[in-house]
Amino acid sequence: MKEFNIKNLVRKNIRELQPYLSFRDLNEFKNPVFLDANESAFGELNRYPDSTQKKLKQKLSGLKGISADQIAVGNGSDELIDLIIKAFCEPKEDSILMMNPSFAMYGFYALVNGNKVQLLDLDENFEISKAEFLKTTNENQPKVFFLCSPNNPTGNSVEDIEFYIRNFNGIVVVDEAYIEFSDKKSCINMLGKYPNLIVLQTFSKAWGMAGARVGAAYSSAEIIALINTIKAPYNVNSLSLNRILEAVDQKDTVEQNIKNTLAEMSWLNKELRCLKGVKKIYPSDANFFLVEFEEVEKAYAKLLENEILTSKRSPKIPGCIRINAGSRKENIRLIETLKTIA
Incomplete structure (x- = not known):
């Protein structure tokens, strides 16, 4: 420089x-x-x-x-x-x-x-x-x-x-x-x-x-x-x-929320890997995953049909949807919906 x-x-x-x-x-x-x-x-x-x-x-x-x-x-x-x-x-x-x-x-x-x-x-x-x-x-x-x-x-x-x-x-x-x-x-x-x-x-x-x-x-x-x-x-x-x-004065609460989010990321990672329609989960240092699907349009449409909003990155990143970690209740709803894809 x-x-x-x-x-x-x-x-x-x-x-x-x-x-x-x-x-x-x-x-x-x-x-x-x-x-x-x-x-x-x-x-x-x-x-x-x-x-x-x-x-x-x-x-x-x-x-x-x-x-x-x-x-x-x-x-x-x-x-x-x-x-x-x-x-x-x-x-x-x-x-x-x-x-x-x-x-x-x-x-x-x-x-x-x-x-x-x-x-x-x-x-x-x-x-x-x-x-x-x-x-x-x-x-x-x-x-x-x-x-x-x-x-x-x-x-x-x-x-x-x-x-x-x-x-x-x-x-x-x-x-x-x-x-x-x-x-x-x-x-x-x-x-x-x-x-x-x-x-x-x-x-x-x-x-x-x-x-x-x-x-x-x-x-x-x-x-x-x-x-x-x-x-x-x-x-x-x-x-x-x-x-x-x-x-800022409640930093302990924020730190606990971060721990909870990381725990949900770990759970979500494990559950997503068990789904047959998931092709790849990219490594993440954030509170979201970039997930590649076998049939991305079908997966995204099914989620949207069930009012689960995610961020479709395909076709710019082929086959991929960005999904951030929610609460356990929200994450379960996500996984159960993805399981219903024929």
Whole structure:
């Protein structure tokens, strides 16, 4: 990796942009009267939320072992993906690089922002070819590389992930939406080593807070300041912030839920392997399996007929359906339905 200078990567108009700053959130008051933001004086949610999310960042700082100024909070990881592309990629000029198959929203937000999408095709084991990676990056010079690990929809983690961070001359975003289900270490511990690294995590999966729509980005203070400059002033609402703050204080409950999910994954794996219509179950470090069926259309139709919603990945991944672990009752219903396929 060449010497990293963020100013050489950030869009010129973004470098010159001044962030929206809330005077209220940047100062401490003992007994304030708020007449500055044209809010109603009445109602339960009449005040704007903290635009800086100070309390949550302080809690995450202790939880992750990094400084609060290395954390940005978003309206789900989706908002953060969008902001990263907006910060670094010139519309109609720059491109992003992403694994194929992987989380579709990387490409979606790139296209919305007028950027090209370079695809790095995975091999038959859903792994990246290092030679192909080096060839693609040297020829196309993408600005941002999205690495989903564990990967959605394949379930496997990226092997030797540091190689890709070290050999990419741009911003590397490691999306760890499913990291809590994996025994792999988070890339957050590499932030001090790689100034071009951004790690995304979410409260939607292991934390069981998908409805709150809260995600977090971890990076250098310089990159986080850039993200905070271009985000919407009050991008995370008060209800979501309060629920996430409560959840962070109930880490034992979250850890038990993770154990329960992994137990269901183990049960589901065993039961799926006993079904004659199942051709292959791919290894997973997440809370879902990518399952290959002998007759995928018939399997998917039978599940849908019984109001069991799964994610059909065929024909892009031939014969495959992505199935996440539910409760034991839900998982039994899944297996019993699949048993009825003639």
